[in-house]
Structures are given as C-alpha cells and as structure tokens.
Amino acid sequence: MNDDHRFPEPGATDQELTDSLLEEELRQAAAVLDPVPDDLLQLALDAYALHDLDARIAELTFDSLVDALPVRGVPDAPRMLTFSAGEVTVDVEVTEDGLIGQVLPPQSARIEVLGGPQTARPVTADTLGRFTSDTPPAGPFALRLRTGAEVIVTEWLRA
Template sequence: MNDDVFDGVDEDAWDDGFDCDRLEEELREAAAILDPVPAELCRIAVEAYALHDLDARIAELTFDSLVDAIPVRGAMDPPRMLTFRTGELTVDVEVTSEGLLGQVLPPQAARIEVLNGPQPTAPLTTDDLGRFACDAPPAGPFALRLRTGGEVVVTEWLRA
C-alpha cells in the first residue's frame, strides 16, 4: 500500500469525523432494500417465538410416511402418517385434507392444541382410548402441544 496517499492526513481526524453508528444504520437500510428478509420467513419466526414453551418436553418425530413409507401404487393423495415420541409417551397422527386424527399412547386424558399461527386452535380433548380429531387441516408449519396432567409436551414443527 502506498503510504504517500496518507501523508499530511491527521490520524485523529479520522476518529473524530467518522460516525460508526451512522454507517451501520446506512448499511442496514441498504440491506433491507437490496436483500430484504422474506415476509413469510419473518411471520414464521414471530409465530414460532410466540408459541415457545420453555418448560415443555419435545416429542421427536420418529416416523413420517412422506420419508419412511413405501409408496403404494394407485394410491391417490394418501394420508400423511406421523409418529412422535418422548420418553414413554407416543403420539400417532394422521394428516389428511379433511383434518387430523390422532392417538396418545399409552391412552390418557390430554388437552391438545394444534399450533400453526400466533393463536392456537380450540383445544382438543382425548377420549378414553387417547384418540383425538380436528376438523381443520393445518396450513403451513404446525406442531401439537399436549397437556397431560402437569406435563406439557410439544411435537417438532413440520410443514403440512
């Protein structure tokens, strides 16, 4: 680098006249214009944060028919089968265009919320065999929140 360019320049003047905060603000504005964060991504991030349960156990996805099942010839629009597990608790869910059907195993009383936005759907309750149903299919990313006694379990988030 040619030091002759900087001859006669007071180095203290660089520190006094340069506004780092203003530069950062201008760079943020340029990034927002030239490479904005997609609105859908912002919405999903806000919804996921709003629905965060710090004390909940996470039920891990152990089976997804979109990934793990063998396709059946001639089957048109088969239901999506999901299995979530945490400890001794298993939640089996069938996702169709008409809604959700599921079962909590071992069978037990549970209140279930379908999370797919900032406001959860009306709570579902299990019957004596641990079964539950929802008439509205989830749109976009969704998860289930189960309240069984004093315990809260949340499934992994999936795209419907």
C-alpha cells in the first residue's frame, strides 16, 4: 500500500479529498451490494485441504483455448490440455461426454478426477496410461495421478 497516494495527506487539495470520499462510498457500496457470496467464501476456506506439498504439480503447458488457432466451421472443438511435471506429460481432451487422456511416457497409473477438496472420482486407466471418464467435469477440476513412485496433481483448471 505504499505504492500509491490514494489517501489524502494533510494539505491535500479539496479535489483529492472529494475523490477519496467518493472512493470510500463506492467501497461501502461494493461491500453491501456485491459482497463475496458466503458459500464461495466457505469453499475457499475448505480449499486449504488441497495444500499438498508431497504432490508434484503438473503445470498447464498447452491449452487449446489460448494456444490454438480457432478452427473454422468447428464451433465446439474439444478442449485440448497438456500438463507437464518434469518428464511426465498428461494430455487431456475435454468433451461434452467426459475426459479422454494419456499419460506419457506410457505407464500404468491410478488416476482420479478431483472436483474440489472433498471430491475425488477414480477413472479407468489401462496399463499404458490411457484413461477415460464418461462424466464431464462440472466446474474446476484437477487430475491426481499415482504412478509407481510419486503423486502428481495437475493444475486446477476450469473445464
């Protein structure tokens, strides 16, 4: 807060004072008329359970929403995502029908779709790390992979 001068110092002009008063009124209006919904606040509090220093994070390295050129005539192209944690890569395709994905290099893994601090749903994966889920994620999701030695969690993302 020391990088701004929003609050008038002694000797501030009337204009600055008036600006600050209006800003404070707006702040009250925001707090009263557009507060953070209580249920969201609670979800954020509960999210502390997602703090897990033992898991490796697989970062989002490709998102077709951002990185791909739009394809003409294909309005509902599936969302393609790639997550990377070191040498391990997870490719995911999100469709209306669910998720299809592949762990690379191919390896067997136990995979779950997380939907929040309390929601984890196992998906079917074969020994080559190919997996499918016939439930599309509702809201933010992450994948938790247990390979032989480690636990990898993909960055939380809104599908």
